[in-house]
Amino acid sequence: MKKNEYEVIMIGNTAVGKTSMLSAMANELDEYNTNELQLNPTTHEFKILQEQWNEMMELVENQEAFSTLETGIEGAAVDFVEHMFDFKVEGKRKATVIFTDTKGAMTGELDERLKTRVNNAFGVYCVIDASVLMECNASKNNRVNCPKFVKKLLNDVYNDGDGNQPTFVVFVLTKCEKYLATKKGQKELLDAFHDQYGNIVDLLRKAPVPPNLHVIAIQTMGCVEFFKLDDNGLPEFRVIPNQEFKSKDCAYPLVVLMHNLIDALEAKAGLWQRFKELVGWETALREYASKLDQDVNDPVLYKPL
Ligand SMILES: Nc1nc2c(ncn2[C@@H]2O[C@H](COP(=O)(O)OP(=O)(O)OP(=O)(O)O)[C@@H](O)[C@H]2O)c(=O)[nH]1
Ligand SMILES: [Mg+2]
Numbered sequence: 001m002k003k004n005e006y007e008v009i010m011i012g013n014t015a016v017g018k019t020s021m022l023s024a025m026a027n028e029l030d031e032y033n034t035n036e037l038q039l040n041p042t043t044h045e046f047k048i049l050q051e052q053w054n055e056m057m058e059l060v061e062n063q064e065a066f067s068t069l070e071t072g073i074e075g076a077a078v079d080f081v082e083h084m085f086d087f088k089v090e091g092k093r094k095a096t097v098i099f100t101d102t103k104g105a106m107t108g109e110l111d112e113r114l115k116t117r118v119n120n121a122f123g124v125y126c127v128i129d130a131s132v133l134m135e136c137n138a139s140k141n142n143r144v145n146c147p148k149f150v151k152k153l154l155n156d157v158y159n160d161g162d163g164n165q166p167t168f169v170v171f172v173l174t175k176c177e178k179y180l181a182t183k184k185g186q187k188e189l190l191d192a193f194h195d196q197y198g199n200i201v202d203l204l205r206k207a208p209v210p211p212n213l214h215v216i217a218i219q220t221m222g223c224v225e226f227f228k229l230d231d232n233g234l235p236e237f238r239v240i241p242n243q244e245f246k247s248k249d250c251a252y253p254l255v256v257l258m259h260n261l262i263d264a265l266e267a268k269a270g271l272w273q274r275f276k277e278l279v280g281w282e283t284a285l286r287e288y289a290s291k292l293d294q295d296v297n298d299p300v301l302y303k304p305l
Helices: 018-029 044-061 112-120 130-135 138-144 147-159 183-205 252-271 276-295
Strands: 005-011 037-041 080-089 092-102 123-129 168-174 212-217 224-229 235-239 302-304
Touching (some): 005 018, 005 112, 018 037, 018 044, 018 092, 018 123, 018 168, 018 252, 037 276, 044 080, 080 276, 092 112, 092 276, 123 147, 130 138, 130 168, 130 183, 130 224, 130 235, 138 147, 147 183, 168 183, 252 276
Parallel strands (some): 005 092, 005 123, 123 168, 168 212
Antiparallel strands (some): 080 092, 212 302
16 A cells, blocks of 8 residues: 555445445535545546446436336446545645445355455445345345354454454445434434344454444435335335435545544654654644534434444
């Protein structure tokens, strides 16, 4: 990894919503960039992704029923796709955040390359399909969200790793529109998360060097919600009438990243006080993060764990 490059890897099985989350996050980011401080995608891969995202937006707006499995966006056609976002202060690059999109495929043996990538990343977004978590039986949840696979992966990384594991893990719950609409739904969602993922959280808390842990619920579309289970016992969605396509809270995982980055830089700056340049962009980063903090509406469901 080059100087001032920070990688966040997105893990989660096929169709849980990793690529959508990244697209929605970048869209929301647009609102927070100014001439002085910017975090912007720079790679060709991301342009393709945004085009696919816009196409999907149109598709969704023109239909009523919706099956997530049919409408998924290509995104990671190869195993790892790196989306570079430059953090610029007055036009000069100070750091690059790399969001690595992975192709779900959490079946069979744990891929050593995935383990190594996760081990070397600065942070992890562990993406979970909340509609399956909430509506389906345990065996479907095991098949779609693969909590056992996630547990093994994180256990290998945090308990048998090289002592230099990712600083944070954010559990990102997607497809939450229905549950976030009421206080009762929010509580049930959080309860279901603790029920199914409590053992993974405990395992990470007990690791030799435990990561900072958070859970957040996002809505990448806002206008599509769980409708019913289909004949295979999997969620089917519907477009909510008169509701516009608008993501919500998708920039918040980024706020978590920024705060972890600031903490890491502070720890370094303590040792290397004389590196003024480092301290300089840390201040800019802090400014950007506090702007996001103020502007990103309070996320409906966010908790440090
Ligand atoms: N309603 C709703 N649908 C979502 C949300 N996030 C993702 N989806 C839908 O879920 C489907 C799959 O999303 P992707 O982002 O392609 O999933 P992925 O995790 O990247 O899948 P792979 O690339 O195959 O590993 C798409 O049809 C999305 O529109 C969400 O927050 N709400
Ligand atoms: Mg994808």
